[in-house]
Amino acid sequence: MTDVLVVCSPGGHFSEAQDLMKGIGNINYKYVLHLPPEISPEFEKEVIIAPHAERDLRIIWQFIFALICVWRERPAVVLSTGALIAITFGLAGKIFGAKFIFIESETRVLTPSLSAKLCYKFADVTYVRHKALLKFMPSSLYIA
Numbered sequence: 001m002t003d004v005l006v007v008c009s010p011g012g013h014f015s016e017a018q019d020l021m022k023g024i025g026n027i028n029y030k031y032v033l034h035l036p037p038e039i040s041p042e043f044e045k046e047v048i049i050a051p052h053a054e055r056d057l058r059i060i061w062q063f064i065f066a067l068i069c070v071w072r073e074r075p076a077v078v079l080s081t082g083a084l085i086a087i088t089f090g091l092a093g094k095i096f097g098a099k100f101i102f103i104e105s106e107t108r109v110l111t112p113s114l115s116a117k118l119c120y121k122f123a124d125v126t127y128v129r130h131k132a133l134l135k136f137m138p139s140s141l142y143i144a
Contacts (some may be wrong), residue, residue: 001028001073001074001075002028002029002030002073002074002075003027003028003029003075003076003077004024004027004028004029004030004075004076004077004078004079005029005030005031005032005048005069005070005073005075005077005078005079005089005093005098006020006021006029006030006031006032006079006080006081007031007032007050007078007079007080007085007086007089007090008031008032008033008080008081008082008083008085008086009033009034009035009082009083009084009085010033010034010035012105012107013081013082013083013105014031014033014081016081016103016105016106017031017079017081020079020081020103029046030046030047030048030073031046031047031048032047032048032050032069032085032089033047033048033049033050033085034049034050034051034052034053034062034085035052048069048073050062050065050066050069050085050089051065053084053085053088054084055084059084059088062085062088063088063091063092065088066088066089066091066092067092067095067096069089069092070089070092070093070095070096070098071096074096075093075098076098076099077093077098077099077100077101078090078092078093078098078099078100078101079100079101079102079103080100080101080102080103080119081103081105082102082103082104082105082113082115082116083113083115084115086102086115086119087115087118087119090102090119090122090123091122094122099124099125100119100122100123100124100125101123101124101125101126101127102115102116102119102120102123102125102126102127103126103127103129104116104126104127104128104129104133104137104140105129106129106130108128108129108130108133109130109132109133110130110132110133111133111136112128112133112136112137116128116133116137117136117137120137120140125141126139126140126141127140127141127142127143128140128141128142128143129142129143129144130142
């Protein structure tokens with residue numbers, strides 16, 4: 001059983017997630033990525049590779065994979081720093097009773113991302129890093 005599934009796209013989203021998880025102590029967590037960067041052998045057991053999807057029919061396969069993954073891991077929390085993969089895993093987490101936390105990318109300054117707009121509708125908590133985004137997602141929490 002995994003306490004937290006940290007779900008994100010590779011690149012900047014993954015870097016943000018790794019920075020966030022550095023300060024977390026005694027919890028069991030795994031990363032879920034699609035198109036992962038090269039992963040060192042000692043880090044491999046902490047990473048689940050999900051199917052890649054764009055805004056196309058592959059999202060159905062990613063959602064089915066998310067349902068299976070969340071069912072197997074039984075996380076208490078699904079946490080995501082974005083992008084599209086946040087939607088499929090966030091919904092799967094909600095179906096199986098996990099809390100869903102979405103953290104908007106710090107690069108989004110004036111308008112929220114599409115994934116943030118969608119996840120805001122069903123996430124338990126949404127965090128933004130710029131106050132200007134609160135006018136689009138008013139019940140979000142602002143973190144500097």
